[in-house]
Structures are given as structure tokens and as C-alpha cells.
Amino acid sequence: MELKEMFQRYYENSLIHKAAGTCDYERSKMNRILKLLNELSLYDSGQIDKNVLNRIISALKLKCSNKTINKLVLILKQSFRFNEIDFEYLQQFSKLREGKRRFNIIEHDELKAIMNHVVKLDSSIGNNLLYQVMVMLMLETGIRANELINIEIKNIDIERHCILLTTTKTKKERFIFFTSLSEYFITLMLNHGPVRKQLLFNSLKCREALACDLKYLIDKLKKELDISMLHAHMFRHTFATLSYNNGMDIFILKELLGHENIATTQIYTHITQNKLQAAYSKTFGSINQGIDTESLGITKQN
Known part of the structure; x- marks a missing residue:
């Protein structure tokens, strides 16, 4: 063939x-x-x-x-x-050995800079309002790029601050939730500008928004704010890491992210543990500095 x-x-x-x-x-x-x-x-x-x-x-x-x-x-x-x-x-061909999977997240200062920049945009100019809604939803929900651009207006519940996603990676419907800040921009978007028929993001130059439009937005943010690394999935990793670090139950996080397997969600617990250990080692490494541990037969650890 x-x-x-x-x-x-x-x-x-x-x-x-x-x-x-x-x-x-x-x-x-x-x-x-x-x-x-x-x-x-x-x-x-x-x-x-x-x-x-x-x-x-x-x-x-x-x-x-x-x-x-x-x-x-x-x-x-x-x-x-x-x-x-x-x-x-x-x-029967065996997979080649891969390096450890790395997840990059948006650092705290960069996250604040992105939010302040987006909120201060003039919503009446060009596609600013559309970009504001996109960024806020990525930050607040951890939504995947393809799920974001396929949000249907009929599935948005403003009063309950939730959205039903019907186009998902796993083909299973799920709910995501947003804050009053996203509510403000979504409401503004629905009440102003061109009439939207089905999709929330279908008014970009009189057409539906595409993944390349989202990439353009993120590249623009990256350049304007002088951020060294930024891509759509980093918003998802950041949402997951912050949620877990702030005490969210891992099984609830699994449902919000739309993971089929809890092992995928547990990757974010490993990130946290690595950071905890690094912080611990840095703190007690400095405290123990200068102490003669070799005479006790203790080998220094990095």
C-alpha cells in the first residue's frame, strides 16, 4: 500500500x-x-x-x-x-529513552504583570475585549486552547459563574468555573460588538477565532511584557500548580482539568514536592554552612 x-x-x-x-x-x-x-x-x-x-x-x-x-x-x-x-x-519497537518531562509555569511576578496589563486594555479598541476574555479564562480555569476557542454561548451560565465544555480532548463534557472578574469581561463581550451566533469567540475579523489567533495573542503578550517564555499550555500548568498549592483536593483538580487518569494530575504534586525540597535544602544548607560536619563523618548534600 x-x-x-x-x-x-x-x-x-x-x-x-x-x-x-x-x-x-x-x-x-x-x-x-x-x-x-x-x-x-x-x-x-x-x-x-x-x-x-x-x-x-x-x-x-x-x-x-x-x-x-x-x-x-x-x-x-x-x-x-x-x-x-x-x-x-x-x-515491538521499544520507545527511545526520553528526558524527564518538564512543566513550565508562569512565575508570580509575570502572572501579576499579565493580569494588570490585560485588565487595563481599552476594551473598546480592536480585539482587546476578546483577548481579555481569552486570557482571563485561561488563567482562571486551566482550559485547553482548543476547548477555549470552541466555547458555545448557550453553555455559559453567568449567574452561576460556570461554563459547560462540550468540545474537549477526552470527548467528555465537563464544567469549568470563573470569578467575577471574568464575568465582567464576558458580560461586556456578550452585550457589545457584533452579534455572536454560536461560539463565544466567533467575531475576530468576522470569523471564528483559531488556535493561531491565540498564539498571536500570547506572542504579543510575551513581547510587550518582555517575558522570556510563554505559551498557552503554561496557563494550564500554572492554574493546576496554584490550585494544588492552595489546598485544592487532587480529585477535584482532576475533574476541573479534564484528566482521564489521576496519575496525570499527580504530576503537579511532584512539582510542588520538588520545590519544597529545594526550598528546604536552600534554607538549612545556609544554616549549616560553616559547621564542621566532616569531623562527625557526615557528608554534605546539595
């Missing part, structure tokens, strides 16, 4: 069973691996054997991290399996 046809059939099946964001993600990975295969003069699934697969991995290592390679190989595996193409070596 031609590789292009193989990927296309898998993608068409994904469109039926998976969320739009997941399909877009898989499509980008398919295009990337297909481009590499074509560069290696590989156009048919029958051309790929054990030696060829190892050659593909070697070529990818020159351009990608092990984490990215694992994702690309996974798409290849799933496409072969879906099309019932037998390739035992590929299906």
Missing part, C-alpha cells in the same frame, strides 16, 4: 472517532514522517523493513529529540496497525 494512502485512511478514521485538535496534531505528525520517508525515496509500506526503520530512526536523530521521534514512530505504528499491514518489528 502506498504510504500516502495508508496515512490518509488512518486520518479519515481519526476524524470520525477523535477530537478535532487530536486529528490536527496527528495530521501534522503524519505529514512530517511522510516527508522524511519520501526524502529517503520510500513511497510504499512494503519498502519498510527492520533495516529501513533503523535508518529512519537514525535520520530523525539528526533533527529531533527522542520524545519527538517516539511520537512519530507511534503514528507510523498506528497507521500500519489500522491498515492491517503486518510488520512485527515495528509493533
Whole structure:
């Protein structure tokens, strides 16, 4: 079977069973691996054997991290399996070792700067009001980018300060909640400007907002506030970390974030524990500095 046809059939099946964001993600990975295969003069699934697969991995290592390679190989595996193409070596191929997963959060000072900047924007100018609602909801709910741009007006309950999300990564509906600050901007948005039909964010230059519009907004914030690192998912990580640090039950946090597995939510507890240990070591390291511990046979720890 031609590789292009193989990927296309898998993608068409994904469109039926998976969320739009997941399909877009898989499509980008398919295009990337297909481009590499074509560069290696590989156009048919029958051309790929054990030696060829190892050659593909070697070529990818020159351009990608092990984490990215694992994702690309996974798409290849799933496409072969879906099309019932037998390739035992590929299906048994072990993941390459990845570095520890890092979660970056927005630091306290940067978070304050973002909030102050957004609140002070003139809501009557351009798309400022739309940006204000987007940023406040990301900060207050930990919502995913694709879930944000697909919020339906009919699912917003202003009085109860909640929104029902129907387009989610897991395809399971869930509620998110917001404060009176977000309520102010959402109400302003619904009562002013162009008439909105279905989606809350459907008035950006007379069209629906897209993920690239959200990226543009965040890049703009990053530049204006001179923040070294900022992307949409950092708002989600920050929301989760702050919620847990302030005593939110981890099972409640799991539901708010829309995680299928509690283990995913527990990643944020590990971040907190690492920070606690680092703070502890810094404090007691300075207290013990200058004390002759070697005579006691105690080895200093960093």
C-alpha cells in the first residue's frame, strides 16, 4: 500500500472517532514522517523493513529529540496497525529513552504583570475585549486552547459563574468555573460588538477565532511584557500548580482539568514536592554552612 494512502485512511478514521485538535496534531505528525520517508525515496509500506526503520530512526536523530521521534514512530505504528499491514518489528519497537518531562509555569511576578496589563486594555479598541476574555479564562480555569476557542454561548451560565465544555480532548463534557472578574469581561463581550451566533469567540475579523489567533495573542503578550517564555499550555500548568498549592483536593483538580487518569494530575504534586525540597535544602544548607560536619563523618548534600 502506498504510504500516502495508508496515512490518509488512518486520518479519515481519526476524524470520525477523535477530537478535532487530536486529528490536527496527528495530521501534522503524519505529514512530517511522510516527508522524511519520501526524502529517503520510500513511497510504499512494503519498502519498510527492520533495516529501513533503523535508518529512519537514525535520520530523525539528526533533527529531533527522542520524545519527538517516539511520537512519530507511534503514528507510523498506528497507521500500519489500522491498515492491517503486518510488520512485527515495528509493533515491538521499544520507545527511545526520553528526558524527564518538564512543566513550565508562569512565575508570580509575570502572572501579576499579565493580569494588570490585560485588565487595563481599552476594551473598546480592536480585539482587546476578546483577548481579555481569552486570557482571563485561561488563567482562571486551566482550559485547553482548543476547548477555549470552541466555547458555545448557550453553555455559559453567568449567574452561576460556570461554563459547560462540550468540545474537549477526552470527548467528555465537563464544567469549568470563573470569578467575577471574568464575568465582567464576558458580560461586556456578550452585550457589545457584533452579534455572536454560536461560539463565544466567533467575531475576530468576522470569523471564528483559531488556535493561531491565540498564539498571536500570547506572542504579543510575551513581547510587550518582555517575558522570556510563554505559551498557552503554561496557563494550564500554572492554574493546576496554584490550585494544588492552595489546598485544592487532587480529585477535584482532576475533574476541573479534564484528566482521564489521576496519575496525570499527580504530576503537579511532584512539582510542588520538588520545590519544597529545594526550598528546604536552600534554607538549612545556609544554616549549616560553616559547621564542621566532616569531623562527625557526615557528608554534605546539595
